[in-house]
Amino acid sequence: MRVHAYAAPAAAEPLVPTVIERRDVGPGDVLIEIKYAGVCHSDIHTVNGDWGPQPYPLVPGHEIVGVVTQVGAAVTRHRVGDRVGVGCMVGSCGRCANCRNGDEQYCLEGMVPTYAGTDRDGTTTQGGYSTHVVVDAGFVLSVPEGIDLAAAAPLLCAGITTYSPLRRWGAGPGKKVAVVGLGGLGHLAVKIAHAMGAEVTVLSQSLKKQEDGLRLGADHYHATGDPGTFARLAGRFDLIVNTVSAGIDVDAYLGLLALDGTLVNVGAPAEPLSLNVFSLIGARRSYAGSMIGGIAETQEMLDFCAAHGIGADIELIPADRINEAYGRVLASDVRYRFVIDTATLG
Ligand code: NAP
Numbered sequence: 001m002r003v004h005a006y007a008a009p010a011a012a013e014p015l016v017p018t019v020i021e022r023r024d025v026g027p028g029d030v031l032i033e034i035k036y037a038g039v040c041h042s043d044i045h046t047v048n049g050d051w052g053p054q055p056y057p058l059v060p061g062h063e064i065v066g067v068v069t070q071v072g073a074a075v076t077r078h079r080v081g082d083r084v085g086v087g088c089m090v091g092s093c094g095r096c097a098n099c100r101n102g103d104e105q106y107c108l109e110g111m112v113p114t115y116a117g118t119d120r121d122g123t124t125t126q127g128g129y130s131t132h133v134v135v136d137a138g139f140v141l142s143v144p145e146g147i148d149l150a151a152a153a154p155l156l157c158a159g160i161t162t163y164s165p166l167r168r169w170g171a172g173p174g175k176k177v178a179v180v181g182l183g184g185l186g187h188l189a190v191k192i193a194h195a196m197g198a199e200v201t202v203l204s205q206s207l208k209k210q211e212d213g214l215r216l217g218a219d220h221y222h223a224t225g226d227p228g229t230f231a232r233l234a235g236r237f238d239l240i241v242n243t244v245s246a247g248i249d250v251d252a253y254l255g256l257l258a259l260d261g262t263l264v265n266v267g268a269p270a271e272p273l274s275l276n277v278f279s280l281i282g283a284r285r286s287y288a289g290s291m292i293g294g295i296a297e298t299q300e301m302l303d304f305c306a307a308h309g310i311g312a313d314i315e316l317i318p319a320d321r322i323n324e325a326y327g328r329v330l331a332s333d334v335r336y337r338f339v340i341d342t343a344t345l346g
């Protein structure tokens, strides 16, 4: 099946319209007519080669929602007409300890990323900036009624990437949680942590988005560009979720943690970060990382968001504005997730 898409022809080059091939629907596969695709900063890191060499031409997009238009003979969990989503992975071995534990994203043989990965048949996976995709039914999520489909798209990556560490590190009543960076991940982290019952603080470069942050559910908002912030908030938080796409001063943020507090990095900058171990040992603090979430946990997140009326705040764009959107994300000028209307893909 030949379908319309947008692809990066080479590292750091603007995306251009193209046509790609999707595989035939196998017995365990689902064919999805994509309605919306979110634009994640990871798409930009990947296209720009921040994380190393990539297979070009590359169709990004791992925040996919749409409607099932065909299912393979062996598929029982999805039906034609269902509202579904696909996130950052489309395959894993299914046999290793991590897969069996529901941590497919940490598959010991390597999960298959939704784009720029090698699929089971040896072909290169191509992502969601496209009109259709064929995916193993085990990696297809149900999007509950009650969440607007376009606003649901960013949940498939930004939503689960923040939900998973918030759950794991116990965000909830009585917990002080800080979110660093109010972008795509950050704004969903604020909504989700607030819905979990935590006391939420936004740490943003400036106070430009303060009104938005408080509307999204934050109790407090501080500018990290003001050095006084780090003195005032020292030892305050139980959990800090860092969503910044660039390097940060890790020691400065560790200093904001209370005894036994944890700083979780979900931001994935190209350059290494360093820290002084005394920032950890002086208050039994932890510095951790987390990558998306497993399939069952992603479904749990979607159901949680539906129950709490959470979707992303989006700017819906036609596909031909994708390069402009990339520029605005890089300039921290996103309010708060760009989503491509795939009906504009021609
Ligand atoms: P985004 O929408 O661009 O948000 C990042 C935010 O970080 C910006 O809005 C900005 O917020 C802040 N920021 C940007 N540059 C900064 C700088 N130089 N110094 C300080 N703050 C800065 O990006 P996103 O889509 O949320 O993704 C964020 C990061 O998470 C990316 O690195 C992405 O690759 C990574 N990611 C990781 C996973 C995972 O599984 N771990 C999953 C998805 C994405 P303020 O203006 O409020 O300061």
Ligand code: ZN
Residues within 6 Å of the ligand: 040, 041, 042, 043, 062, 088, 157, 158
């Ligand atoms: Zn992403």
